[in-house]
Amino acid sequence: MENQAAQCIVCNEPKPRGITIFGQFICDRCEQEIVNTEVSDERYRFFIERMKRIWLAALS
Numbered sequence: 024m025e026n027q028a029a030q031c032i033v034c035n036e037p038k039p040r041g042i043t044i045f046g047q048f049i050c051d052r053c054e055q056e057i058v059n060t061e062v063s064d065e066r067y068r069f070f071i072e073r074m075k076r077i078w079l080a081a082l083s
């Protein structure tokens with residue numbers, strides 16, 4: 024069976040599993056991290072910055 028890996032836009036690593044939003048791939052691990060990150064967490068800002076790129080890419 025062929026394992027097709029797509030590059031995650033959050034961690035920049037090729038991962039076989041994840042979700043695609045507006046043609047942008049986010050691996051399942053990063054998706055879970057975003058979901059489980061507190062708003063007060065420093066990483067949340069990082070994730071939001073990454074997510075912004077998705078929205079901007081989707082709108083352009």
Ligand SMILES: [Zn+2]
Binds near residue numbers: 032033035036
């Ligand atoms: Zn990832």
